[in-house]
Amino acid sequence: MAGFYTKRKKTGKKKIHTQAAVTAVLMLLSFAAGALTYRALTRPPQTDAGLTYIEEIPVVTDFLPEGCRARPGEKREIKYLVLHETDNFSAGADAAAHNSFIHQNANAPEGIVSWHYTVDDRQIYHHLPDDENAYHAGDRMEKNGGNLNGIGIEMCVNEGSNYEQTLLNAQKLCARLLIEYDLKPGALRRHQDFSGKVCPARLIESGRWDAFCAAVEQRYRELKSVQ
Ligand SMILES: [Zn+2]
Incomplete structure (x- = not known):
């Protein structure tokens, strides 16, 4: 007992x-x-959100130095998230490698490129404050263009990486940025929408752009529901 x-x-x-x-x-x-x-x-509206993690994905911030050629530094209204793929299939061409690339070429005499985030299957690098313009959409600095008004997001396609995981990580980043900057899922754009370049190439050629946007919208709604 x-x-x-x-x-x-x-x-x-x-x-x-x-x-x-x-x-x-x-x-x-x-x-x-x-x-x-x-x-x-x-937070004051549209200043950089200062993300360090998105769920379990680390966000490594390593901004290009102020005043370099690849960082025009103009504050603007954030209207779009502009998706790209790196088109670099070499083994090891991950987010960290692209961060090194963008820093090494920050003052190149010509062919200047810059964007805000690079996403791979393990982490995200953040190269520029979200509230500044950059050179990634191939539309100069048109009034309603992607360079002036977009946050440029590169997705890695390097050999040996898990592309599906990279897509998932990018979807999480996009959903979070929509929330941070009070944008609607309709703010998603392809590089192709601004300059005609077929980018993000694999996503477009495999006919998965709409599914990508739907997945972002689903995550966005989940985040909205807990606010
Ligand atoms: Zn692109």
């Missing part, structure tokens, strides 16, 4: 511990959701 009583008591304790753990997790989730909302509301 004593043994039975002890057992019951133990079970009761365990139940209390489980309930406490569930409550703690719920409080943490609610706090995280609240923090996201609080930050979105208190």
